[in-house]
Amino acid sequence: MRKSWSGSRVDLHIDLNPSTGRRAALESALRDAIRQGRLSAGTLLPSTRGLATELGLSRGTVTAAYDQLVEEGYLTTRPGSGTTVTDIPPKAVTSEPVTPIPAGPRHDLRPGLPDVSAFPARAWLAATRRVVADPRSMVLGAKDPQGRIELRAAVADYLGRTRGVVTSADRIVITSGYYQGLSLLSSVLARNGARTVAVEDPSHNAFRAVVRRAGLATPPVPVDAHGACVDALTHEADAVLLTPSHQYPTGVPLHPGRRQAVGAWARATGGLIIEDDYDGEYRYDRQPVGALQGIAPDRTVYCGTASKTLGPALRLAWMALPPQLVQPVVEAKQQADLYTESLSQLILADLITTHAYDRHVRATRLRYRRRRELLLARLSGVTGLDAHGVPAGLHTLVTLSADWPPEQEILSRCARQGIALRGLSELHIDPHGRPAGLLIGFAAPPEHAFRPAVDALFAALQKPATSPE
Missing domain, CATH: 3.90.1150.10 (Aspartate Aminotransferase, domain 1)
Structure with a gap:
């Protein structure tokens, strides 16, 4: 008969062939697991008593099987250390050739990437301990497609304090990165009848593609030494995607006169401004320029992210939305992936409220x-x-x-x-x-x-x- 076991020290499914004797079946099953790599070098096996109990065998049968595999070189037994898979399996495992994963560049000078070696590990760990120890946080239980209220409140306060964004926690939506946020917003706009989102030229080609995948056209808005030429916007554009604080890729901020002009365009036409504030915290010669959103809060979607400050793999971003877009975007988020992982949201909220993030x-x-x-x-x-x-x-x-x-x-x-x-x-x-x-x-x-x-x-x-x- 076939049996399976999960020992006290390792969990491993193993089949005993009923057509052979019990000891031979156990030896063969362990030998095959080692050869196939399911039991890797250094794995600690269950005790003979524990394995015998799990499989319904006598302890003597298990001991004899272990001894035989030790003799063959598959296992190593040391007094007080238990039985482990030997460091050098006697047979190489044959498998299909695996395509090697390309190594990263020796010198990574790509734009938009932070120094992840500067990640505030000590502050992050301290915040993790506080969050996990707080019984009110319900770290692994509560979920909200809009995002944890703790992070939404912290982000709303932070954006108002540092970027001049006019918003509140109930107008913030947390997403798994800016890429997802733009995708959700584009789908909502398309479902609401939008056809066109004007984009800066040049601009990030991956984000243009996100907008186009929602079925929206992306006519160009030229960029010069004063940023996007917003006077090129027409009544036909339903929205415009801008990087006003630090245009990507030219690096120029949107001129104050043009900031006022695009706000006036949005109010006059009912158009929407999508503000990508991708690295707005990093101005080196003066205080960072405030967010464009402050000029027209009810006609602007402000998008920010932790990717440039902490690391892109964190996958945490936020949108400050006009009231009429909150519910549709939350519904789109729920349909996309239910909600963003909670623990990192709570940790980031702690970092912001304790000013460790600042x-x-x-x-x-x-x-x-x-x-x-x-x-x-x-x-x-x-x-x-x-x-x-x-x-x-x-x-x-x-x-x-x-x-x-x-x-x-x-x-x-x-x-x-x-x-x-x-x-x-x-x-x-x-x-x-x-x-x-x-x-x-x-x-x-x-x-x-x-x-x-x-x-x-x-x-x-x-x-x-x-x-x-």
Whole structure:
């Protein structure tokens, strides 16, 4: 007969073949589990008494089977340490070849990524202990598609205090990242009859794609030295997606006159402003520009995220919504994935309310400012590379003069040296005739690795001498 066991020290399903003797069946089952990798090297097996009880065998049968596998080299027994799978299984496990996972870049200078080695682990662990120990938090029980009220209240207070956002906890929706938030909002707009969301040109191509997947058209809004040219907006646009504090990718803020103009457009046409404040906390020469949402709170969806301050894998973002959009977005969130994981929401709420989050942002702001200054100093010594944008954000845009190699050639050259960057061309809706450029992130490398990364970048950027004609 077939039996299964789950011992006191390991849980493992194991079948005993009824056509053989009990000892032989146990030996064969354990041998196969080791060969197949289901029992990995170093695994501690149950005691002979425990396994005998689980399988309904005599202890002597189990002891004899263990002894036989020790003799064969499959198991190791040490007094006081129990029986473990040997470190070197006698037979290699045969399997289909596995495609190796590509290694990450040696020097990660992609835009929009923070230094995750600076994650405030000590503060996060302290907050975790407080949250888990608080019986009121119901960490693993309560769920709300709108997001935990603790985080919504903390975010509403934080945004009002630091970004000038006019909102309240009942107008905040927590999402699993900005990507999901934009997807939910786009689907709601499309269901409500919207057809067009104007987007900056250039802008993040992945987010343009999110809007288009909802069936919405994305006509371009040109960007110049003063940000998005919002006078290009028409009555036909149902909404506009902007990065007003630090335009992605050019790095310029939206001019004050244009901020007022887009607010007036929204009020006059009933249009919606979608504000992506993706790195609004990071301004290095002055106090960060306040959120555009404060100009037209009832016509603006403010979107923020912890991805740039703590880490993209955390998957926590928020939207401050006009009242009429709260319920439709909450329903869309519930249909998408029910709700965002609760524990990290409560921990982030604790970090915000204890101001540990503020302290972390201030510390990283100082670190990133120094890195940006180092990068710009190196760029100033290279002819034909022009940096753009105000002192803000996590990247610098560098355009290339006409005598430089093509953008793709430079990116390929850097990639061969293990350096990850991003090119400007792919961010234009139509790259034909538009300037080439590089987006150089200065935040992602750990502190000790930033200077070597910059050295490697400029070694790869050494412009070949122009051949005489």
